[in-house]
Amino acid sequence: MWRFLGRRFVQMLITLLLFQAVTYFLIDAQPGDIADLLTLDPNIPPAERERLRAQLGLDRPPAERFITYIGNFYRGNLGVSFQEYPRPVIDIIKERLPRTVVLFLTASILSFWTGFVTGKILAWRRGGWIEYASTITGVTLYTVFTPWFALMMIWLFAVALNWLPAGKFLDPLKWLDAPISANAVFARMIWSSFFALVIVFVGFWFSNRVPRRQRLVLRAASLLVPLVGMLLYWRLSGLGFYAWDIARHLILPVLTVTLIAYGGTMLLTRTSMLETLREDYVLTARAKGLPDKVVRDKHVARNALLPVWTGLVFSLGNSVSGGIITETIFSWPGIGLTLLNSALVADIPVAMGTLTVVGVMTLISHLIADIGYAFLDPRIRYH
Amino acid sequence: MTKPLLSVENLTMHYTTRGGEVAAVDDVSFSLHEGEALGLVGESGCGKTSVAMSILRLLPDNARILGGQIWLGDLELLSLPEPEMQKVRWGRISMIFQAAMNSLNPVYRVGDQIIEALELHWGDISRQQARERVAELYQLVGLDPALMDRYPHEYSGGMRQRAVIAMALACNPDVIIADEPTTALDVIVQDRILKRLTEIQKKIGMAMIYISHDIAVIAEVSHRVGVMYAGKLVELANTVNIFERPLHPYTAGLMASIPSIHGEKRDLVTLGGEPPNLLHPPSGCRFHPRCARATGICIEQEPPFQDYGNGHYAACWHPMEVDYGSH
Numbered sequence A: 001m002w003r004f005l006g007r008r009f010v011q012m013l014i015t016l017l018l019f020q021a022v023t024y025f026l027i028d029a030q031p032g033d034i035a036d037l038l039t040l041d042p043n044i045p046p047a048e049r050e051r052l053r054a055q056l057g058l059d060r061p062p063a064e065r066f067i068t069y070i071g072n073f074y075r076g077n078l079g080v081s082f083q084e085y086p087r088p089v090i091d092i093i094k095e096r097l098p099r100t101v102v103l104f105l106t107a108s109i110l111s112f113w114t115g116f117v118t119g120k121i122l123a124w125r126r127g128g129w130i131e132y133a134s135t136i137t138g139v140t141l142y143t144v145f146t147p148w149f150a151l152m153m154i155w156l157f158a159v160a161l162n163w164l165p166a167g168k169f170l171d172p173l174k175w176l177d178a179p180i181s182a183n184a185v186f187a188r189m190i191w192s193s194f195f196a197l198v199i200v201f202v203g204f205w206f207s208n209r210v211p212r213r214q215r216l217v218l219r220a221a222s223l224l225v226p227l228v229g230m231l232l233y234w235r236l237s238g239l240g241f242y243a244w245d246i247a248r249h250l251i252l253p254v255l256t257v258t259l260i261a262y263g264g265t266m267l268l269t270r271t272s273m274l275e276t277l278r279e280d281y282v283l284t285a286r287a288k289g290l291p292d293k294v295v296r297d298k299h300v301a302r303n304a305l306l307p308v309w310t311g312l313v314f315s316l317g318n319s320v321s322g323g324i325i326t327e328t329i330f331s332w333p334g335i336g337l338t339l340l341n342s343a344l345v346a347d348i349p350v351a352m353g354t355l356t357v358v359g360v361m362t363l364i365s366h367l368i369a370d371i372g373y374a375f376l377d378p379r380i381r382y383h
Numbered sequence B: 001m002t003k004p005l006l007s008v009e010n011l012t013m014h015y016t017t018r019g020g021e022v023a024a025v026d027d028v029s030f031s032l033h034e035g036e037a038l039g040l041v042g043e044s045g046c047g048k049t050s051v052a053m054s055i056l057r058l059l060p061d062n063a064r065i066l067g068g069q070i071w072l073g074d075l076e077l078l079s080l081p082e083p084e085m086q087k088v089r090w091g092r093i094s095m096i097f098q099a100a101m102n103s104l105n106p107v108y109r110v111g112d113q114i115i116e117a118l119e120l121h122w123g124d125i126s127r128q129q130a131r132e133r134v135a136e137l138y139q140l141v142g143l144d145p146a147l148m149d150r151y152p153h154e155y156s157g158g159m160r161q162r163a164v165i166a167m168a169l170a171c172n173p174d175v176i177i178a179d180e181p182t183t184a185l186d187v188i189v190q191d192r193i194l195k196r197l198t199e200i201q202k203k204i205g206m207a208m209i210y211i212s213h214d215i216a217v218i219a220e221v222s223h224r225v226g227v228m229y230a231g232k233l234v235e236l237a238n239t240v241n242i243f244e245r246p247l248h249p250y251t252a253g254l255m256a257s258i259p260s261i262h263g264e265k266r267d268l269v270t271l272g273g274e275p276p277n278l279l280h281p282p283s284g285c286r287f288h289p290r291c292a293r294a295t296g297i298c299i300e301q302e303p304p305f306q307d308y309g310n311g312h313y314a315a316c317w318h319p320m321e322v323d324y325g326s327h
């Protein structure tokens, strides 16, 4: 396993380098450069323009400039933003990346989980209007045009019902006398949720290993403890008001991305369940006298999960491009929106940096998917 | 005679398909005694698996049992509530499936799949006891107990087959139904496993229904043989009688297809004619289109399943050898 991970890491590095080379030279091939932009003024003499070029290193051949860029990149220096000069690009990424990760990770987990559970139940209860209605819902969500759907969600929840804010990361009016910055609050939100989730998971994991009576108690406790803990933490720190403001802004984009991804997972799970149902080992499981629910969850669903997990890998690719659209529509200041803005104003260091981050995120999510697959299917062994 | 362990009485089962009703099992009756091995033989599609699945009530959704009763001791299985039936499955009747190669779930360790059945039916067994039981079963079927922590894909076909047999034996069932358990294996492995299965059956003394389309295999394993044709049981007798004096022309045809000594095994195809279409079964005796002895009555009326003495039953208007006593 470790050898596999080591080899995989090297592969990922090479892929990333190739990706960076392609993006670098593509951007470089665009007509005009920053010197042109800065020296548009006709009063600036050509000699001065050349001097600026040399100062910025733009007179060097592209290959040499790329090597310099890569060298700096792997030493953690991604340059500075033109637009927010002289803010380092790495600083911008550190601020925006958590927002994107939180949005898409939450939505991915939610949609995968709900899609799998409902798809599983639907495959078991065939026929009737429930199957009909859910199939139509699934296909609609799966095929819907993302921007239109996002706008409809905004219209419904932010305009018609007026339950949630229409977009953005927070409501500036509420933060006028905030004790700490929004980014710091957001970081605390991430950490506290992480610990809460760990408690829930460990609790549920242990609950499967204890006698039935204690199981319910343990499960209830592992839900209640983090809940109460969270409430106390935000209450006592006095930051609850601000955290809630960010959370409220998070709900609508998360809901939208979840729903869009939900349809595919649900339909795929249903199909996969129906196919697995025909397997001989399912008949064996029934013949063994196992109750229906055990046959469904332990034997059918466990195997039906494999293709659904593979489907997740493919949908990860889409979520990158979908991410830019969603972040733009909800004005969610994450990596996607930053990438789009920087491209529009020719802020090349930021565009390069965010594109690289998108590449890294894609590579990492594929790695996680592969490792997950090895855990799910004993027939797969990585050496 | 003692009370039978399992008795199937007038079982009739149809599949509903788009093309119409498939009469897969029609008025089939037989019984199984303690320690007995009963062979069910017949060509592909005659309803052998359907009989087995009816006994365990594992039929697909489109199947309907139209009549009959199945008694396991004092329990009538067809009217048993589902939770009770779940206890019967594997606890009292277990099965080795036709596709035994794929009967193991690929994502769980083989030993754990056997332990799953043990924990279900022997509730108060500890993990350690269960593992010991699996080791014991592995030895019984000729597998290295160390293999129980491996996954199915790490087993060869023959090993999987043995593991499936071990699983079927796990809870000491009263009856084991083996539905062509060796068809997917090569001949040598097939032979070895068959031998092991008959040995175990004798040693443990459990009752077994052995299903096959290969009459030579049936002859090797069973005390009594039932011959099925187109959803009907057409002859039933002890193995010696059925081989020496078959009454039904179909059975006689089957016998002729056995190679004399251990030559190559021929299939039932030698019988000539098409196997019947169960969507529209022939009138009267279902065998009449292929029968050399058929007369008018065979086309018009179904022959009754009749006792010819010595526990030898057959359904035929013109049996091969009527006079049982004079022999």
Ligand SMILES: Nc1ncnc2c1ncn2[C@@H]1O[C@H](COP(=O)(O)OP(=O)(O)OP(=O)(O)O)[C@@H](O)[C@H]1O
Pocket: B015, B016, B017, B022, B024, B042, B043, B044, B045, B046, B047, B048, B049, B050, B051, B060, B062, B098, B213, B278
């Ligand atoms: N689910 C089903 N729906 C409709 N017809 C079926 C179904 N299962 C089996 N049949 C039909 O019922 C008849 C009996 O099938 P069954 O599987 O019991 O035969 P078999 O004797 O076990 O044959 P084989 O030796 O091929 O296993 C066949 O004609 C088959 O086509």
Ligand code: SF4
Pocket: B248, B249, B250, B285, B286, B287, B288, B289, B291, B292, B293, B294, B295, B298, B303, B315, B316, B317, B318, B319
């Ligand atoms: S009843 Fe008639 S057709 Fe049927 S097997 Fe006997 S002789 Fe042949």
Ligand SMILES: [Mg+2]
Pocket: B048, B049, B050, B098, B179
């Ligand atoms: Mg069969």
